[in-house]
Amino acid sequence: MTDTLRTPADRNLSPVFDEATAQEVDALIVGAGPVGMFAAFQLGLQGVQAHLCDSLPQMGGQCIALYADKPIYDIPGIALCTGRELAAKLQGQIQPFHPVFHGQSQVAQMLPHGDGRWRVQLQAIDGAPAQWLLGRIVLITAGVGAFVPKQLRLEGLEAWLGSQVFYHPVLGDAWLDQVLAEQAAPRIVVNGGDESAVEAVLAAAAHPALQAASLVLMHRRDQFNAPEAMLQNLAQLRASGRVQVVIGMPQTIDADSRLQGLGYVDAEGKDQQLACDQLWVYQGLSPKLGPLLDWNLALEKKQLQVATDTFQTSAAGIYAAGDIVSYPGKRKLILTGFYEATMAAMAAIEYLRGEKLLLEYTTTSKRLHARLGVSHPD
Incomplete structure (x- = not known):
């Protein structure tokens, strides 16, 4: 991490990784805005519980930080909602999968573990001790960056x-x-x-x-x-x-x-x-890319470069979606982010399991209905 991006909470960072105390997770989503929450939904449909981290104390990302009470008109099937209402709807949608939320936290370090997993250190903005996660995949949906307190x-x-x-x-x-x-x-x-x-x-x-x-x-x-x-x-x-x-x-x-x-x-x-x-x-809050710049991922104009068939970054096991990514023809819309999150989540599932994902539909799949906690129509 560069000195210009350090915060007072950095005094609680520990460079020593202890695998015995690290929390093992299948999927860590960096950024809990609309795109991150929808990625958690897509992972949950496939039986993978996601951990989400965000610098804000609640899920919602830009929708909460920048336009909580402003109208949004371009969400499919929703004629009008505020940023706060959209965040609440998405949070309700992922509840059947019991995601774990790490609020007021930034990823301070992300290092390869050597076996395909990633060592991820979460730094608490409020000064609490940092913690290590050991993740099989990481999905970055950081938008314009972490909203950190001034x-x-x-x-x-x-x-x-x-x-x-x-x-x-x-x-x-x-x-x-x-x-x-x-x-x-x-x-x-x-x-x-x-x-x-x-x-x-x-x-x-x-x-x-x-x-x-x-x-x-x-x-x-x-x-x-x-x-x-x-x-x-x-x-x-x-x-x-x-x-x-x-x-x-x-x-x-x-x-x-x-x-x-x-x-x-x-x-x-x-x-x-x-x-x-x-x-x-x-x-107030201001967006900062922070230590993401030091993760040795391919960047162009401070945006992550991804393969558009999988939305994998330049590192195996690390995916990205939303405003943080760039590719030819990219449009910065929430709708686009939902598509990218879906593609990234499905590719990540295939990476985790080493096999092609069977495409199922929530209208008919008994397995997906069971995961959603809804009864299957006869």
């Missing part, structure tokens, strides 16, 4: 990443147990001004485990880019005193053995201090 550049902040500082955290039970382990009533500062920041502070205010916590939403101006219903909810919480809004820009941290506070510049340009036990950063 970093808050404060000297010394990295030391608290994963313990008191979190980028785009998801309020799951296990994560909240970590947050509340040392303090039952933490002073939480949510930094950001877009929908994700507003949504986070609203969720924290409503969560039963955080009723004793103090909540501050910090942004450089008193305007927030979020749906009107969220803004109205935020206004009510401000009026009640449940959420405090601080207008300012973080400049320094106050810490000794723990993070204790933030120094910031307020709207009048004056230096101020704010108590802080937990800092949740929502400064």
